Amino acid sequence: MKLILFDLDNTLLAGDSDFEWAQFLIERGVLDRELYAARNQAFYEQYRAGTLDIHEFLDFQLKPLSRHPRVQLDAWHTDYMQQKILPLMTPAAQALVGRALADAELVAIITATNSFVTAPIARAFGISHLIATEPEQVDGNYTGRVAGTPSFREGKIVRLHEWLGSLGKALDDFDQSWFYSDSLNDLPLLNLVTHPVAVDPDATLHEHAIQCGWPVISLRGE
Template identity: 50%
Template sequence: MTRLALFDLDHTLIPTDSDHEWGRFMIKLGLVDAAQFARDNERFYADYQNGCLDIHAYLRVALAPLTRHARDTLDDWHRQFMAEVITPAIRPEALALVAGHQARGDLCCVITATNAFVTGPIARALGIDNLIAIDLATEGGAPRGRFTGEIAGEPSFREGKITRTQQWLATRGKTLADFEQSFFYSDSRNDIPLLEKVSDPVATNPDDTLRAHAKAHGWRTLELFH
């Protein structure tokens, strides 16, 4: 493999925000105080869009509901979430983009600031085996243990995406410099740090800040969803 293809997830490969939608789904199921959680969910989502999200403050709120339920129960709800919210949103354009890189033998990976519980099944639905996401701590470190509400390791957010990418590549005995080309597709201003590290940054369905940055730096812009 001489090329690397990294993909942000939300509003990049899917035309929605999986973290935000999972919050709305928990409200629908009655797992949280609807009024308070809705206010928090919208406030943090706006902070993310504006590039000023306190990721740790957000995670304290977003992860707390997961601690109250067994993993099997959460998995049942997530299958419902996939069927009702995510699968209908998966677009052929995104599948074709991923398939094109895979057909060329590129090493493909989703890297997202959403947690691995929410995004693992989504990455698999897109046909991507490798995922870098916010890892969730479990009781006793058990693979199927109840979630504690804490995270394990550095969050894959902003500059943290660089660190997590480097760590992941190191497990494969590689660095970014080992690839003939390295692509990163993202919609978000929050991903500019990692976009600046790859050889081929692609501003994909970009927000206004990223669009302007891409134009100023001569980066490719891709409108995947019209």
């Protein structure tokens, strides 16, 4: 059996959905530009450098969800998808997903970005399984806190095992396990699967992939 996992930001997407969601809210005037723009950029740079404090970032990223009713958030997300996300879904990425869905018994997106932002994106790619950081909800509204283990670095491995267990499966059940990612932050999971693939990788992951003989591919500009 074959399991195929995709990172989302800067892998399937030619950009970062977390960063773009905050930028969208800033552009809409929902978040104060002076206060949030610099912090959003700083967190993004920390992520790229592998120095991100995930709990500090999630406090920044999830708090705005708690300040607005779900119906308003969903309406904003619809516009966000059209304006920010669809232009980042390259034909090459969509073709790769199509081949994966035809070829593998199980396909999922596994991302550090929260499920409110990413669930509609996964659906747009035609992928029904999503492992993402889960925002806590009470009575259908977000609290601004995270529920469970964030799907980040080693946390992706924890969440992967939990998800497979919920399906009555384990990673060892699959003869082939593939993971496509751009980021040094995903090295723990890339080193776990049988077929790691570096996609438009950052410098650290690119060097590691070359040393290990992993495939390096690009999904940009096609």
